[in-house]
Amino acid sequence: xxxxxxxxxxxxxxxxxxxxxxxxxxxxxxxxxxxxxxxxxxxxxxxxxxxxxxxxxxxxxxxxxxxxxxxxxxxxxxxxxxxxxxxxxxxxxxxxxxxxxxxxxxxxxxxxxxxxxxxxxxxxxxxxxxxxxxxxxxxxxxxxxxxxxxxxxxxxxxxxxxxxxxxxxxxxxxxxxxxxxxxxxxxxxxxxxxxxxxxxxxxxxxxxxxxxxxxxxxxxxxxxxxxxxxxxxxxxxxxxxxxxxxxxxxxxxxxxxxxxxxxxxxxxxxxxxxxxxxxxxxxxxxxxxxxxxxxxxxxxxxxxxx
Amino acid sequence: xxxxxxxxxxxxxxxxxxxxxxxxxxxxxxxxxxxxxxxxxxxxxxxxxxxxxxxxxxxxxxxxxxxxxxxxxxxxxxxxxxxxxxxxxxxxxxxxxxxxxxxxxxxxxxxxxxxxxxxxxxxxxxxxxxxxxxxxxxxxxxxxxxxxxxxxxxxxxxxxxxxxxxxxxxxxxxxxxxxxxxxxxxxxxxxxxxxxxxxxxxxxxxxxxxxxxxxxxxxxxxxxxxxxxxxxxxxxxxxxxxxxxxxxxxxxxxxxxxxxxxxxxxxxxxxxxxxxxxxxxxxxxxxxxxxxxxxxxxxxxxxxxxxxxxxxxxxxxxxxxxxxxxxxxxxxxxxxxxxxxxxxxxxxxxxxxxxxxxxxxxxxxxxxxxxxxxxxxxxxxxxxxxxxxxxxxxxxxxxxxxxxxxxxxxxxxxxxxxxxxxxxxxxxxxxxxxxxxxxxx
Numbered sequence: 084x085x086x087x088x089x090x091x092x093x094x095x096x097x098x099x100x101x102x103x104x105x106x107x108x109x110x111x112x113x114x115x116x117x118x119x120x121x122x123x124x125x126x127x128x129x130x131x132x133x134x135x136x137x138x139x140x141x142x143x144x145x146x147x148x149x150x151x152x153x154x155x156x157x158x159x160x161x162x163x164x165x166x167x168x169x170x171x172x173x174x175x176x177x178x179x180x181x182x183x184x185x186x187x188x189x190x191x192x193x194x195x196x197x198x199x200x201x202x203x204x205x206x207x208x209x210x211x212x213x214x215x216x217x218x219x220x221x222x223x224x225x226x227x228x229x230x231x232x233x234x235x236x237x238x239x240x241x242x243x244x245x246x247x248x249x250x251x252x253x254x255x256x257x258x259x260x261x262x263x264x265x266x267x268x269x270x271x272x273x274x275x276x277x278x279x280x281x282x283x284x285x286x287x288x289x290x291x292x293x294x295x296x297x298x299x300x301x302x303x304x305x306x307x308x309x310x311x312x313x314x315x316x317x318x319x320x321x322x323x324x325x326x327x328x329x330x331x332x333x334x335x336x337x338x339x340x341x342x343x344x345x346x347x348x349x350x351x352x353x354x355x356x357x358x359x360x361x362x363x364x365x366x367x368x369x370x371x372x373x374x375x376x377x378x379x380x381x382x383x384x385x386x387x388x389x
Numbered sequence: 390x391x392x393x394x395x396x397x398x399x400x401x402x403x404x405x406x407x408x409x410x411x412x413x414x415x416x417x418x419x420x421x422x423x424x425x426x427x428x429x430x431x432x433x434x435x436x437x438x439x440x441x442x443x444x445x446x447x448x449x450x451x452x453x454x455x456x457x458x459x460x461x462x463x464x465x466x467x468x469x470x471x472x473x474x475x476x477x478x479x480x481x482x483x484x485x486x487x488x489x490x491x492x493x494x495x496x497x498x499x500x501x502x503x504x505x506x507x508x509x510x511x512x513x514x515x516x517x518x519x520x521x522x523x524x525x526x527x528x529x530x531x532x533x534x535x536x537x538x539x540x541x542x543x544x545x546x547x548x549x550x551x552x553x554x555x556x557x558x559x560x561x562x563x564x565x566x567x568x569x570x571x572x573x574x575x576x577x578x579x580x581x582x583x584x585x586x587x588x589x590x591x592x593x594x595x596x597x598x599x600x601x602x603x604x605x606x607x608x609x610x611x612x613x614x615x616x617x618x619x620x621x622x623x624x625x626x627x628x629x630x631x632x633x634x635x636x637x638x639x640x641x642x643x644x645x646x647x648x649x650x651x652x653x654x655x656x657x658x659x660x661x662x663x664x665x666x667x668x669x670x671x672x673x674x675x676x677x678x679x680x681x682x683x684x685x686x687x688x689x690x691x692x693x694x695x696x697x698x699x700x701x702x703x704x705x706x707x708x709x710x711x712x713x714x715x716x717x718x719x720x721x722x723x724x725x726x727x728x729x730x731x732x733x734x735x736x737x738x739x740x741x742x743x744x745x746x747x748x749x750x751x752x753x754x755x756x757x758x759x760x761x762x763x764x765x766x767x768x769x770x771x772x773x774x775x776x777x778x779x780x781x782x783x784x785x786x787x788x789x790x791x792x793x794x795x796x797x798x799x800x801x802x803x804x805x806x807x808x809x810x811x812x813x814x815x816x817x818x819x820x821x822x823x824x825x826x827x828x829x830x
Contacts, residue, residue, distance in 0.1 A: 094683050096401045096481045105685035106644045109625040113698050113737070137673040138642075138685070141630045224472045231471045250469060251805045252495050252720045254502040256644075257734050257796045261803035275483060277474045 124164030127221030286351035408510030424589035620648035623736030646791035783814030
């Protein structure tokens with residue numbers, strides 16, 4: 084018995100998280116007919132993809148990669164997305180919000196509106212087109228208060244909607260993977276990871292990431308506490324004063340709603356050190372879409388968002 | 390190899406909080422996060438400006454940290470399990486915040502299934518002279534059923550001027566419950582979640598000699614240290630590689646749920662009970678000599694046993710049984726119906742099962758057994774006899790929780806109907822104590 088105790092304690096917190104995520108990925112491969120892994124080129128989905136390699140290599144991945152593309156992207160993130168898919172020799176499906184706009188299923192008041200919420204529509208269209216029954220996502224419970232309440236295997240009805248009041252109880256690691264026709268499952272292997280765990284893992288695994296995750300000089304405009312990147316899609320206004328500042332992105336989403344933070348961290352260890360002293364949460368420092376109302380994420384999830 | 394971050398070497402403790410409505414659970418969690426710097430400035434700002442804040446002006450309503458959903462904020466209650474994360478230099482923590490309403494017992498069971506320790510919270514100001522509430526008894530019973538260690542936190546002591554007599558009265562009341570359940574709490578601690586006394590730091594009660602709550606959590610023993618060393622490895626899927634190679638090989642991918650395994654070990658496949666030797670332990674990062682509880686690996690055996698998902702590789706002590714006695718918590722709004730078939734999931738195996746007999750249902754207030762009960766409905770906890778179509782692993786939940794547990798799923802609605810903990814196997818195979826030598830090769 085003492086041997087077990089000693090052996091068990093040899094598994095660190097991070098090893099345990101890694102093994103849990105691999106276990107979940109393998110459950111998805113075994114229990115679903117047509118799963119897909121959501122891969123945007125962002126850091127969390129890059130970690131998820133790395134864990135998928137760990138779960139299945141030397142076999143090919145038992146699912147394609149899927150990116151719901153808002154069209155408002157940072158070019159280096161898209162380049163990284165394509166590069167990773169090519170390196171791994173895995174199939175990448177890109178579902179474009181712009182195609183949904185062309186079809187008329189996504190309507191925006193004006194061209195420059197954030198397309199983040201519109202991703203739910205495009206995602207549901209991709210699910211219908213490819214008949215996906217399970218989607219693996221890199222969302223974490225520490226990100227946001229609605230996510231904190233979501234199951235690892237999160238059931239969605241035939242309209243892709245999450246019903247927080249009627250979630251199936253999730254016990255031990257005995258996941259209930261049963262679906263009725265037309266329903267789908269969203270599965271979150273990184274549920275129990277924190278921002279810090281992600282960076283510790285990126286460091287340990289020596290993972291490549293898009294360069295904008297590390298400190299670089301960028302033109303920004305200040306909007307309250309947020310730093311808005313000046314880009315073609317988000318140009319500076321006439322009265323804005325544009326500054327050049329050393330920044331990095333803590334999260335990467337649609338360009339119109341993702342702000343960088345002031346930083347000099349050039350590698351994962353420096354980021355971990357900065358995060359220790361950060362007094363804003365990951366999304367709080369960077370995401371405009373969450374700040375619209377205290378229930379934004381809950382509402383988006385109910386509509387079929389990740 | 391890597392020591393750049395203190396998080397790397399730390400272990401993790403998963404704990405849950407249980408209490409009745411308004412005992413201050415959410416405030417306690419808010420306090421732990423706040424005092425361990427697990428709350429960020431924007432999150433504090435969000436709860437300070439939240440629409441439904443209940444705190445006095447100028448004070449943060451810590452409870453709102455965990456009331457995540459809009460509908461909860463409107464009703465001022467917690468309706469589902471929320472997970473929170475924080476760490477201290479000694480340990481990483483995962484908190485499952487389970488609501489206290491009686492109708493949500495299923496959420497406490499859900500939270501307990503992934504926790505090692507339960508903090509049972511008692512509102513001292515409402516107990517004095519009245520005795521403990523029935524829900525406190527129920528929370529203690531569920532913690533016991535699910536094998537958790539218990540810490541009793543007596544909250545709102547500031548409202549009683551930190552009265553030692555009040556604390557002792559509550560402790561004695563809980564000890565009476567604990568005795569009937571054969572439960573030994575790790576600690577009793579008087580706290581004020583609102584002021585923070587004895588939560589993350591020592592506080593107002595000079596008569597209390599013990600450590601604050603956070604210190605107790607930092608030193609609570611991890612669960613593995615109390616379990617048997619029996620090896621259990623439910624196979625998730627069969628991995629194949631080198632298909633074009635005449636020596637094409639297969640491995641069994643899964644996670645070690647209990648004990649450990651080394652290259653060269655003889656393992657027994659269940660339910661077939663056929664032996665084989667572990668030839669390789671593969672991971673993406675290279676071959677291992679041994680794998681321990683919690684580790685996801687792929688095992689290569691020395692012979693072809695034609696195994697598949699649902700089979701379990703185990704140490705030679707493994708037994709199987711088609712009929713078991715189990716404690717069951719009913720989780721579905723649809724009550725049990727005699728004769729109805731359910732899907733039973735244990736490890737990675739899913740089979741069909743029926744509940745043959747209800748031995749007794751525990752009634753809510755005194756937890757006494759009611760032996761003539763004929764129905765099982767939402768939130769009932771019962772001892773039942775379950776009969777399965779295929780053989781189950783005959784593990785007792787207290788020895789090996791990962792394989793001694795199962796869930797029942799309604800095959801029509803697909804709802805998770807019940808959580809089960811095996812207490813006894815009937816007519817286990819192979820019979821009698823196994824001579825270990827017989828499997829040595």
